[in-house]
Amino acid sequence: MNGGHDLGGRQGLGPIAPEAEDREPVFHSEWERRVFALTLATGMLGKWNIDESRSARERQHPAAYLQNSYYENWLEGLEKLLVEKDLLAADELLYKKVSVAGAAPELRIPDAEAVLKILRSGGSSTIESEAAPLFNIGDRVKVRKQYSSGHSRAPSYAQGAVGTVIRRNGCHLYPDEVSQGRAIGEHLYTVLFANQSLWGKTEENAEVCIDLWQPYLSIVAKESG
Amino acid sequence: MPHNDHDHNHTEPPSDLELRVKALESLLLEKGLVKADALNTIIDTYETKIGPRNGAHVVAKAWIDGDFKKALIEDAGAAVAALGYAGRQGEQLQAVENTPETHNLVVCTLCSCYPWTVLGLPPAWYKSAPYRSRAVSEPRSVMEEFGTELDSNIKIRVWDSTSELRYLVLPMQPMGTENWSEDKLSALVSRNSMIGVELARNPEDVN
Numbered sequence: 001m002n003g004g005h006d007l008g009g010r011q012g013l014g015p016i017a018p019e020a021e022d023r024e025p026v027f028h029s030e031w032e033r034r035v036f037a038l039t040l041a042t043g044m045l046g047k048w049n050i051d052e053s054r055s056a057r058e059r060q061h062p063a064a065y066l067q068n069s070y071y072e073n074w075l076e077g078l079e080k081l082l083v084e085k086d087l088l089a090a091d092e093l094l095y096k097k098v099s100v101a102g103a104a105p106e107l108r109i110p111d112a113e114a115v116l117k118i119l120r121s122g123g124s125s126t127i128e129s130e131a132a133p134l135f136n137i138g139d140r141v142k143v144r145k146q147y148s149s150g151h152s153r154a155p156s157y158a159q160g161a162v163g164t165v166i167r168r169n170g171c172h173l174y175p176d177e178v179s180q181g182r183a184i185g186e187h188l189y190t191v192l193f194a195n196q197s198l199w200g201k202t203e204e205n206a207e208v209c210i211d212l213w214q215p216y217l218s219i220v221a222k223e224s225g
Numbered sequence: 226m227p228h229n230d231h232d233h234n235h236t237e238p239p240s241d242l243e244l245r246v247k248a249l250e251s252l253l254l255e256k257g258l259v260k261a262d263a264l265n266t267i268i269d270t271y272e273t274k275i276g277p278r279n280g281a282h283v284v285a286k287a288w289i290d291g292d293f294k295k296a297l298i299e300d301a302g303a304a305v306a307a308l309g310y311a312g313r314q315g316e317q318l319q320a321v322e323n324t325p326e327t328h329n330l331v332v333c334t335l336c337s338c339y340p341w342t343v344l345g346l347p348p349a350w351y352k353s354a355p356y357r358s359r360a361v362s363e364p365r366s367v368m369e370e371f372g373t374e375l376d377s378n379i380k381i382r383v384w385d386s387t388s389e390l391r392y393l394v395l396p397m398q399p400m401g402t403e404n405w406s407e408d409k410l411s412a413l414v415s416r417n418s419m420i421g422v423e424l425a426r427n428p429e430d431v432n
Contacts, residue, residue, distance in 0.1 A: 006335060010354070013356070016367065018370070026345065037267040070337070079249065081241065082253075116270070169390060202362060206379070
């Protein structure tokens with residue numbers, strides 16, 4: 001869905017006003033630390049994947065998404081997932097009081113040692129595929145228009161634009177399905193777009209590379225001659 | 226540190242937000258869904274252990290060691306893992322090299338994808354709506370906000386991190402540092418230069 005998160009090319013959002021690199025803290029307040037840690041720790045329970053957690057943050061009114069600070073959006077997403085996945089009851093959040101005691105017995109709750117192991121090992125998003133990739137390096141491809149209510153990683157600013165495949169990255173978990181809890185993979189390509197094909201007349205001598213999954217793309221017929 | 230009203234960093238958050246987070250943490254602890262030592266370990270890891278000094282080491286090594294640079298360009302994930310920087314949000318890493326003709330800039334327009342293993346957690350501005358919206362459509366004006374003016378004949382290539390591939394910019398080595406040690410060189414490698422909004426620091430800026 002093209003909600004408040006789908007920001008590429010939006011205008012009117014103001015200057016960046018970056019903090020100086022040598023003076024910026026990793027977290028700006030204690031509650032940000034806690035939201036970050038709670039999000040990672042509960043993510044390690046295995047009840048949702050990264051695309052489900054992105055989707056939970058995106059499923060907000062665009063005005064709320066833009067108004068919130070970054071970690072407020074994480075908090076919104078986390079509370080939503082905890083309730084949707086039955087780890088918390090809605091009234092527990094509302095009244096800030098435990099009504100159903102104890103975690104489900106099948107859950108393995110990571111301690112400090114397990115956390116370090118998980119953070120160090122990470123997890124690859126590649127997945128085996130029997131199917132050969134449809135597109136080759138150098139192919140001209142067009143990003144399909146889509147109006148889906150689900151989670152997707154085809155940015156709206158690229159939809160309808162034509163670019164060139166510059167790299168084939170193998171088969172990766174496909175967010176549109178993974179966000180629905182289905183571990184399906186699709187071939188992933190890096191596609192290069194000239195600035196003009198995305199924006200019309202804009203800054204010169206610039207281009208954008210976007211990683212796009214095969215279902216987002218269609219081949220552009222080669223012109224005869 | 227004071228902030229403008231519009232930048233949403235909420236250094237002094239309204240107390241209802243703090244209370245909301247405290248209540249959530251208490252609920253999760255009381256239900257046994259998280260462990261206090263696990264939370265502290267996560268915070269400590271990203272606040273004090275994993276940060277942009279990792280990436281600066283990688284870049285400085287690439288500047289002085291041609292074989293390492295070749296390995297980094299071919300498979301950055303493996304090259305970086307060999308230095309001990311493997312893990313969450315760096316599993317599939319790509320290094321993109323700046324040249325006299327092409328400058329690279331990294332953004333995530335859809336959320337905040339960033340190579341945690343080499344750069345740590347992203348700065349607030351990287352996650353902000355102004356950067357995410359403008360980096361793809363007006364990269365030169367974005368870079369100017371960081372004080373970086375690129376010659377108009379240098380092409381800017383922007384990488385929108387829409388998948389689980391993570392991008393690390395390999396900045397150009399500053400002139401006049403040819404015989405410098407890896408340690409000394411790494412002080413020239415700012416975090417911002419590895420995102421691409423700035424160039425590596427000049428030798429005269431660090432002495």
